[in-house]
Amino acid sequence: MKHYLFIIFFLLTNVGYSQLTEVKPESIGMSSERLERITELSKSYINDFNIPGIVTIVSRKGKIVYYKAFGKRDIQNKTLLLKDDLFRIYSMTKPVTAVAIMQLYEKGKFKLNDPVSKFLPEFKGLKVLNEEGELVEMSTTMKMHHLFTHTAGFSYGFSDDPIDKQYANANLFISEDLEELVTKVAKLPLRFQPGTRYHYSIADDLIGLIIERLSGLPLDEYFNENIFNPLGMKDPFFQVPKGKRDRFLTRYRYDIKKKSPVEYPAIPRQAYSDFINVPMLSGGGGLVSTAMDYMIFAESLRNGG
Numbered sequence: 001m002k003h004y005l006f007i008i009f010f011l012l013t014n015v016g017y018s019q020l021t022e023v024k025p026e027s028i029g030m031s032s033e034r035l036e037r038i039t040e041l042s043k044s045y046i047n048d049f050n051i052p053g054i055v056t057i058v059s060r061k062g063k064i065v066y067y068k069a070f071g072k073r074d075i076q077n078k079t080l081l082l083k084d085d086l087f088r089i090y091s092m093t094k095p096v097t098a099v100a101i102m103q104l105y106e107k108g109k110f111k112l113n114d115p116v117s118k119f120l121p122e123f124k125g126l127k128v129l130n131e132e133g134e135l136v137e138m139s140t141t142m143k144m145h146h147l148f149t150h151t152a153g154f155s156y157g158f159s160d161d162p163i164d165k166q167y168a169n170a171n172l173f174i175s176e177d178l179e180e181l182v183t184k185v186a187k188l189p190l191r192f193q194p195g196t197r198y199h200y201s202i203a204d205d206l207i208g209l210i211i212e213r214l215s216g217l218p219l220d221e222y223f224n225e226n227i228f229n230p231l232g233m234k235d236p237f238f239q240v241p242k243g244k245r246d247r248f249l250t251r252y253r254y255d256i257k258k259k260s261p262v263e264y265p266a267i268p269r270q271a272y273s274d275f276i277n278v279p280m281l282s283g284g285g286g287l288v289s290t291a292m293d294y295m296i297f298a299e300s301l302r303n304g305g
Contacts, residue, residue: 025065053081055291090285097283112145122186129189142194153190154201173271178209208283219281236289239278
C-alpha cells in the first residue's frame with residue numbers, strides 16, 4: 001500500500017539554533033533560484049504521478065528558506081492543500097518515541113543492557129520459531145538495546161510469512177491500549193533469537209508501553225509534557241481534536257487498475273488507521289502533525305536537543 005500525501009523535509013548543515021523564522025535564502029548562503037527547483041519537482045510529482053499534494057520545508061542554520069504547499073488536500077472537492085494541514089506522520093512517530101525513552105534513560109530509569117522482561121514481565125516466557133518450524137526457548141536475553149535496534153526478534157505483521165500471519169490474526173493494532181497489545185504479543189513467537197538479526201518491527205510500540213510504566217503517564221501526556229509543549233509544538237496528536245479536523249487530510253492509496261489515487265477509508269479503532277477514535281497510543285506510527293511542527297522537532301535534534 002502506498003500513501004499519496006507526503007511531507008518532505010530537508011535539513012541542512014549543523015550550525016547553532018535560532019527561532020524558525022523565514023529568511024531570504026541568500027542571507028544564509030543559499031540560492032533562491034536553485035530552491036525553486038523543488039517547486040518544479042513538486043509540480044511534476046503532482047502532474048506525472050497523481051500525488052494529490054506536497055508540503056516542503058527547507059531549513060538552514062535554524063532559519064526557514066523554503067516553505068511551500070502544492071496541489072490539493074482533497075481530490076474530490078479539489079480544495080487546495082494548505083501549509084498547516086494535518087498529515088498522518090506514521091513511522092516518523094518513532095523518533096519522538098526514541099527521544100522520550102532516551103530522556104528516561106538520562107534520568108537513570110533503565111540501562112541499555114537491562115532485560116526487556118524487567119519492564120515487560122509478560123515477555124518472560126517468549127518462544128522462538130526456528131527454521132525447522134519448532135518453538136524453542138530463548139537462548140539469549142532480550143535486552144533494551146535490542147528493542148531500540150529492531151533486533152529483539154519481533155515483527156510487524158505486514159508480510160505473508162507464517163509469523164506475520166499470526167501477527168495479523170492477533171489484531172495487534174485493534175487493542176484497547178498498550179497493555180492489551182503486549183498481552184497479545186506475549187502469545188506470539190519471535191522470528192529469531194534476540195540480538196542475532198535485524199527485522200523492522202513493533203518495537204517502538206512496546207517502547208511506548210515501557211515509557212508509560214517508567215513515567216507513570218499515558219504516552220500522549222508524556223509526549224505533551226516533555227517534548228511538544230517545551231518545544232512549542234501545537235499540532236501533534238494521536239487523536240485529532242474536533243476543532244482541528246477540518247485541517248486533517250484525506251488518506252489515499254494508489255489504485256493500479258484505475259491508475260489514480262482512491263480514498264482509503266479508516267478501519268474503526270485501528271492504530272495507524274483511525275485517528276478520530278483512538279484507543280491505543282502507537283509509539284511506532286500513531287501521530288498526526290503539521291510539517292512545521294515536525295520541522296521544529298527535527299531542528300531540536302539538529303541542535304542537540
